[in-house]
Amino acid sequence: MCRNIKTLFNFEPPATELEIRDASLQFVRKLSGFTVPSKANEAAFERAVAEVAASARTLIDSLVTTAQPRDREVEAAKARARSAERFGT
Numbered sequence: 001m002c003r004n005i006k007t008l009f010n011f012e013p014p015a016t017e018l019e020i021r022d023a024s025l026q027f028v029r030k031l032s033g034f035t036v037p038s039k040a041n042e043a044a045f046e047r048a049v050a051e052v053a054a055s056a057r058t059l060i061d062s063l064v065t066t067a068q069p070r071d072r073e074v075e076a077a078k079a080r081a082r083s084a085e086r087f088g089t
Contacts (some may be wrong), residue, residue, distance in 0.1 A: 009060050012069035017053075020060070024052035 005023045008015035028048045029035055037045035 008056070009063050010065055010067060010069050011072055011075075013072070015060060017057070020056050021049065021053045024049050024056055027052055 005026050006019075008019055008023060028045060032041075032045065032048075034041065034045065
C-alpha cells in the first residue's frame with residue numbers, strides 16, 4: 001500500500017503521537033488522493049486524520065505480544081542496508 005507508513009507496534013521506545021499522526025496523514029492522503037486538500041475539503045481531511053490517529057492509538061495500545069520489543073536503531077540500520085543493496089549507494 002503506502003510505503004511511507006511504517007510499523008509502529010512493539011518498539012522500544014513506543015510510538016509517539018507524532019509518529020502515529022504522520023502515519024495517519026499518509027493513510028488519509030493515499031485514500032483521498034490529495035497531498036494537500038483544497039480549502040473546501042480541508043476540514044473533512046483533518047477530521048479523517050484525527051479519527052484515523054485515534055483508531056491507530058487504540059489499536060496499538062490494545063495489541064499484545066510475547067515478542068521482545070524491537071529496537072528502533074537496529075531496525076533503521078536494517079532499512080538502510082536494504083536500501084543500499086537495492087539502490088547501490
